[in-house]
Each structure stands twice: as C-alpha cells, then as structure tokens.
Amino acid sequence: MSEGPLPVPTSDIRRTELRLRVISALxxxxxxxxxxxxxxxxxxxxAGACALILLREWSLIVKAQNARIACALAYGTVTVAVIAASAGEVAAGFALLLVATAALxxxxxxxxxRHILWLAGGVAYAGSSGAVLVVLREGTAGLAVIVFLFGVVWATDIVAYFVGRRFGGPKLWVRVSPKKTWSGAIGGFVAAVAIGWLGHQVTGRAGMGVWLLxxxxxxxxSQIGDLFESALKRHFGVKDSGHIIPGHGGVMDRLDGLVGAGVLGYAVAALLTGSMVDPVGQIISMRGY
Structure with a gap:
C-alpha cells in the first residue's frame, strides 16, 4: 500500500520562499x-495601476467583487482621484474620495x-495611496522624497524579516500577526534610522536629528500599515492578498508598509503645514532645508 508523498521539510519551504522573494525583489x-x-x-x-490592484485585492478579501455597481463606482473613483492628483487638483481628488467613500x-x-461597507474602506485605502504617491513625487524634491520613503520602508521590512527569524522572542501582536516579533520590529526601526543617517551623510542638508526623526x-x-493589512486579512481569514508576486503574495502584501508610511507621513506633513498640494515642500521651504 502506497504511503503517499513525504512531507516537504519546513526548512526547504522557507528556503524556496526566500529564493522567490529575492528573485522578485531583484x-x-x-x-x-x-x-x-x-x-x-x-x-x-x-501609482494608478498599483492603486487599482490594491482595490481589486481589497474587494476580493472583503468578498465584494460581485457587487458590480459598487465596484464600478469604486474603480472609477480611485482612477479619477489619481488623475486629479497628477493634474494638481489634489483637494478635488481627496474630496471625491471622501464623497464616494461616504456614499458607499x-x-x-x-x-x-456589510461587504459594501468594507468596500467603501477600500476606496479610501487604495485611492489615498495612489494619490499621495503622485503628490509626493510631483512636489518639491519629489524624487528624493520618494527614494527616501522607499529606502525607509524597504529597510524596515527586510531587516524586520531577517531579525525576527533569527532572534524570535515575544510576539508583537499575536492575535493579528502570529509571526511578527518585537525583535523584528525593533530591528526594522533601527535599520530605518540608519537610512536617515545615510540620507544626512549623502545630502548634507538639514540637521541629523531631522533625518533621524x-x-x-x-x-x-510603515509597521502600522503592515499590521493594518494583517488585521484585515485575519478578520476575513485570508493568508495572502493575492498571488501576483512570487514569494510575496499580492501587491497589497508588498505595499502595505509603503501605504502606511506614505499616507500617514503625508497626513502629518499636511496637518503641520496646512497644505495638501506640496506639504513636504512647504516644510523644506519653511525650515530652510
């Protein structure tokens, strides 16, 4: 009698997953x-394509993909919001997102x-993500801002992954994300601060404390964005947001930290300056950086 295939060792699975992650990243x-x-x-x-994929994955997670009229409104709203942001009509784009989210x-x-209610949240999540990235890139020192944002988010994510696997320890929030540890979160935080130090060394502009802060x-x-997505998937019993990226899952699985850092960072800058068009540029101008 056949005993069936032998189980694949966990270590082999992890090595394969890591290999796919590296190839995809490259x-x-x-x-x-x-x-x-x-x-x-x-x-x-x-940015617009990523926003629409985020909305698609969100709708699948919350099981709202069959609500055709609501989905059509959602996709149309996100598309127009990103177009408005790229045309400099930032306030109009965010107003549209607010109205459509409230209407849904x-x-x-x-x-x-309830699935339409969750879809409304997806409109705000995906639409603000695409619009904010466009606004940041179009603003003062937009290239440097986006590259710095990428560097911080990637450093946080990569180092948190390896430090968490290497040292383990107490869980960060076991009910939401059983694999995330405090050691990984701290390791990712330290790596991000190192990127801040590097930014100061490369540019020589502003004080060291500003970059580190x-x-x-x-x-x-970024880590809040990661935990938010984990909580959403946990609530709906979903492991990955999709399977479009080998070794990584869906686009949301890769952009959750970028969404958190980008949207929340933009919100803080907008609140500090009172500007929605170029809040980071306003900070640069006001502080003489």
Missing part, C-alpha cells in the same frame, strides 16, 4: 526605481450590506 526594485526616476505621467500610471458606506448601512516616524507608520 526584478521589481529596479523597475520601481526607474519609474520613480522618470516621474511624470509614467509614475502616475504606475451610507448605502451599505441602509441596505444592510523623519526616518523613525516613517518606520513606525
């Missing part, structure tokens, strides 16, 4: 940096359709 990182360097319409197209939420409550804040926001 392909995606240069592409992301190239589009960022070119900027303009190409960056807007990339109210109709969901009125009809008792910005890097530290973005790292925390």
């Amino acid at each position: 392909l995606l990182v240069p592409a992301a940096l190239a589009v960022t360097y070119v900027g303009g319409v190409w960056f807007a197209l990339g 939420a109210l109709s969901a409550v009125a009809m008792g359709q 910005f890097a530290a804040g973005l790292s925390v926001f």
Whole structure:
C-alpha cells in the first residue's frame, strides 16, 4: 500500500520562499526605481495601476467583487482621484474620495450590506495611496522624497524579516500577526534610522536629528500599515492578498508598509503645514532645508 508523498521539510519551504522573494525583489526594485526616476505621467500610471490592484485585492478579501455597481463606482473613483492628483487638483481628488467613500458606506448601512461597507474602506485605502504617491513625487524634491520613503520602508521590512527569524522572542501582536516579533520590529526601526543617517551623510542638508526623526516616524507608520493589512486579512481569514508576486503574495502584501508610511507621513506633513498640494515642500521651504 502506497504511503503517499513525504512531507516537504519546513526548512526547504522557507528556503524556496526566500529564493522567490529575492528573485522578485531583484526584478521589481529596479523597475520601481526607474519609474520613480522618470516621474511624470509614467509614475502616475504606475501609482494608478498599483492603486487599482490594491482595490481589486481589497474587494476580493472583503468578498465584494460581485457587487458590480459598487465596484464600478469604486474603480472609477480611485482612477479619477489619481488623475486629479497628477493634474494638481489634489483637494478635488481627496474630496471625491471622501464623497464616494461616504456614499458607499451610507448605502451599505441602509441596505444592510456589510461587504459594501468594507468596500467603501477600500476606496479610501487604495485611492489615498495612489494619490499621495503622485503628490509626493510631483512636489518639491519629489524624487528624493520618494527614494527616501522607499529606502525607509524597504529597510524596515527586510531587516524586520531577517531579525525576527533569527532572534524570535515575544510576539508583537499575536492575535493579528502570529509571526511578527518585537525583535523584528525593533530591528526594522533601527535599520530605518540608519537610512536617515545615510540620507544626512549623502545630502548634507538639514540637521541629523531631522533625518533621524523623519526616518523613525516613517518606520513606525510603515509597521502600522503592515499590521493594518494583517488585521484585515485575519478578520476575513485570508493568508495572502493575492498571488501576483512570487514569494510575496499580492501587491497589497508588498505595499502595505509603503501605504502606511506614505499616507500617514503625508497626513502629518499636511496637518503641520496646512497644505495638501506640496506639504513636504512647504516644510523644506519653511525650515530652510
């Protein structure tokens, strides 16, 4: 009698997963940096495409993909919001996101359709992600801002992954993400601060404390974004947001930290300056950096 296939050792699975992660990163990182360097319409197209994929994955997670009218409104809203941001109509883009999110939420409550209510959250999540990235890239020192954002988020994510696997220890939030540890979170935070130090060394602009503070804040926001996505998937019993990226899962699985750092960082800058168009540029001008 056949005993069936032998189970694959966990160590082999982890090595395969890591190999796929590395290969995917080697392909995606240069592409992301190239589009960022070119900027303009190409960056807007990339940010818009990512936003629409985020919305697609969100709708699948919350099981709202079959609500065709609501989804059509959601996709249209996110698309127009990113176009508005790229055209400099930032306030109009965010106003549209707010109105569409509220309209979907109210109709969901009125009809008792919880999946539409969750879809409304996806409009705000995906739309703000795409619009914010475009606004940051189009602003003062936009290329440097986006590259710095990438560096902090990537350093946080990569070092947290390896430090967490190497040292383990107490879990960060076991109910939401059983694999994340405090050692990984701290390791990622330290790596992000190192990127802040590097930024100061390379540019020589602003004080060291400014770079370290910005890097530290973005790292925390990045990890909040990661935990938020983990909580969403845990709530709906989903392991990965998708399978589009080998070794990484879905686009949301890779951009959750970038969304957290980008959107929350932008919100803080906008609150500090009162500007939605170029809040980081306003900070640079006001402080003489």
